[in-house]
Amino acid sequence: MRVLFASSEVFPLIKTGGLADVSGALPAALAEAGADMRILLPGYPQAMDATEAKREVGSLGDPLAIGAETRLVSGKLPESGVPVWLIDCPVLFQRDGGPYQDGHGRDWPDNALRFGLLSRVAAQLCTDGSPAKWRPQILHCNDWQTGLAPAYLHAWELLARPGTVFTIHNIAYQGQFPPEMVARLGFPPEMYAMEGLEYYDSLSFLKGGLYYSDRLTTVSPRYAKEIQTPAFGCGIEGLLSRRATDLCGILNGADYGVWDPESDSHLAHPFKPGDTAGKARNKAALQEELGLAPLPQAPLMVIVSRLSDHKGMDLVLAALPAILAMGAQVALVGTGDHQLEDGFRAAAAAHPAQVAACIGYSEQLAHRMMAGGDILLMPSRFEPCGLTQFYAFRYGTVPVAHATGGLADTLVDTGYDTLMTGTANGFVFEHCNAGAFQWAVERAVALHARPDQWRKIVKACVAQDFSWGRSALRYLDLYKSLAGTGKGGGNGKGRAKA
Incomplete structure (x- = not known):
């Protein structure tokens, strides 16, 4: 053919x-x-x-x-x-x-x-x-x-x-x-x-x-x-x-030849998918690289995205005060609408220990974000497929995402039943507004504080196979x-x- x-x-x-x-x-x-x-x-x-x-x-x-x-x-x-x-x-x-x-x-x-x-x-x-x-x-x-x-x-x-x-x-x-x-x-x-x-x-x-x-x-x-x-x-x-x-x-x-934490040359500490100790080392390295406070227990939320309302980045800015009040950290790499870029720059300047905004695009940093982050934020208003969640799965980073397009096709919301069956691989919200997004983040932060439950979600993430074959x-x-x-x-x- x-x-x-x-x-x-x-x-x-x-x-x-x-x-x-x-x-x-x-x-x-x-x-x-x-x-x-x-x-x-x-x-x-x-x-x-x-x-x-x-x-x-x-x-x-x-x-x-x-x-x-x-x-x-x-x-x-x-x-x-x-x-x-x-x-x-x-x-x-x-x-x-x-x-x-x-x-x-x-x-x-x-x-x-x-x-x-x-x-x-x-x-x-x-x-x-x-x-x-x-x-x-x-x-x-x-x-x-x-x-x-x-x-x-x-x-x-x-x-x-x-x-x-x-x-x-x-x-x-x-x-x-x-x-x-x-x-x-x-x-x-x-x-x-x-x-x-x-x-x-x-x-x-x-x-x-x-x-x-x-x-x-x-x-x-x-x-x-x-x-x-x-x-x-x-x-x-x-x-x-x-x-x-x-x-x-x-x-x-997903191209697992490019997105593989075990062979990823962009990482400070390559690790096997699901290796919690290896991921912790990458988290510490990312916090140091971005100037964030070295807090191993703080949930580190990462964003690798074009900065636009289509990607829901205005929802992130609206919920950011509440996210920081939870003790979480947010690291971003991306470029897009100047107003959104300025908003994230201002947040990083006001909260340098909790927020890092790398305006521009860096393929190398994107890999390190996936390796070091605990949670991936994807509140897209629409998302034809999304590839970032596939990469996050392989690196043990749990997505918080809107139920649209390919995100709805690939994410299973975390609830009592899905935790019990081992199928939960993210936190999903149906209505695309700041309140619904914030509630999904709050659920993720609550489960992150319970390591036994969190490991179940990470295990389900790592088990996903979205290879191109x-x-x-x-x-x-x-x-x-x-x-x-x-x-x-x-x-x-x-x-x-x-």
């Missing part, structure tokens, strides 16, 4: 969030399961530098008439060795800043062209116009940045094409641009319609992927249901509900159902409307 996996970020080449983790680990698991994989990624400077065994494949021409040649470079991902193709177009990708924004947090003004090129190259590699001899049977696209690839395949009216799969990692990010970009990106005007690319008087990359792909997936079963409702569908629930038979939720996994097999089954169909369009003219 030949699969082209297109994504805007791939760990360890470039990362801003969970999409990169998925795009690095899932293709490796699919390759291990027997698929012939290629990953397609823009040639950002970091990615070009980190890719191993690079060689030029050939020219892609100037598909979007930007006045510069685009070339295809092949290489391999570090460690896994999965083949990767990089789109070498310096005028669009060779720049300082992140993949989506400049150093001041502003979206690149030419993102429509940048990710239009990513989508177009993904489609081109499925045709006779590809400079590579390898042709995919399946094109798997991820999030809005690749959403136009299935639309290009539809526009070109190919006699035969690969089956197309589009995965929604977060429906809140939709890639909306002015209508004039439709012609600029090479689409016929009739595709800019409600039954096509149009979304509330704009061109939507996301809708292109949702409308023209053969199959749609999300990253958890619960999220697949949620996004068909107005509360979670971000205005596109109509299309999704009409395509419900083509939509499924496949839970993400199971998810990869489900994707392979999906691919096999599409391979060789030669369909000319996933959604069919006049089928579903947003």
Whole structure:
């Protein structure tokens, strides 16, 4: 099974969030399961530098008439060795800043062209116009940045094409641009319609992927249901509900080759999962590193997250006085909304022995947070899947989380029955408000003070297995159902409307 996996970020080449983790680990698991994989990624400077065994494949021409040649470079991902193709177009990708924004947090003004090129190259590699001899049977696209690839395949009216799969990692990010970009990106005007690319008087990359792909997936079963409702569908629930038979939720996994406390090079004291003495040493090291009071009995709560209201970080700030009054400590690493960043900085300045706020992102510190923390705070208003709870499980850090998306699919709330049966692996709250969040934290702190009970919860956490192998097999089954169909369009003219 030949699969082209297109994504805007791939760990360890470039990362801003969970999409990169998925795009690095899932293709490796699919390759291990027997698929012939290629990953397609823009040639950002970091990615070009980190890719191993690079060689030029050939020219892609100037598909979007930007006045510069685009070339295809092949290489391999570090460690896994999965083949990767990089789109070498310096005028669009060779720049300082992140993949989506400049150093001041502003979206690149030419993102429509940048990710239009990513989508177009993904489609081109499925045709006779590809400079590579390898042709995919399946094109798997991820999030809005690749959403136009299935639309290009539809526009070109190919006699035969690969089956197309589009995965929604977060429906809140939709890639909306002015209508004039439709012609600029090479689409016929009739595709800019409600039954096509149009979304509330704009061109939507996301809708292109949702409308023209053969199959749609999300990253958890619960999220697949949620996004068909107005509360979670971000205005596109109509299309999704009409395509419900083509939509499924496949839970993400965790890369235990990267997230393993026993072999984790980022830790001061590597330890076996479930080793309480080893975890205590890492807790002490983390407290010292962050300048927190060296209190072994104080529950240390960690946050590894983007700082936004979507992630419930405003709820953490609202409950923080009560959390500190319980004698707990809070350590955070992340970046996001400036108001929330300032709020956590102020809390750390006012309570340096109890609060540490590391604004920015550090993969190394994230690992040490998981190893040293007792409790992980994840009060997300919505969470398509969440990967952080998987990492926390393996490191014996107990999540406190809102029952939404993948968190609801993977967490079992701690109560009398679940403690007795040994299935409790977290503290869950149903209503997403500061009071409900605070009550869940209070329950966690109360159980943390009872070591015998706490060890039962940690044991259940460590026993969780969310390795990628199971998810990869489900994707392979999906691919096999599409391979060789030669369909000319996933959604069919006049089928579903947003």
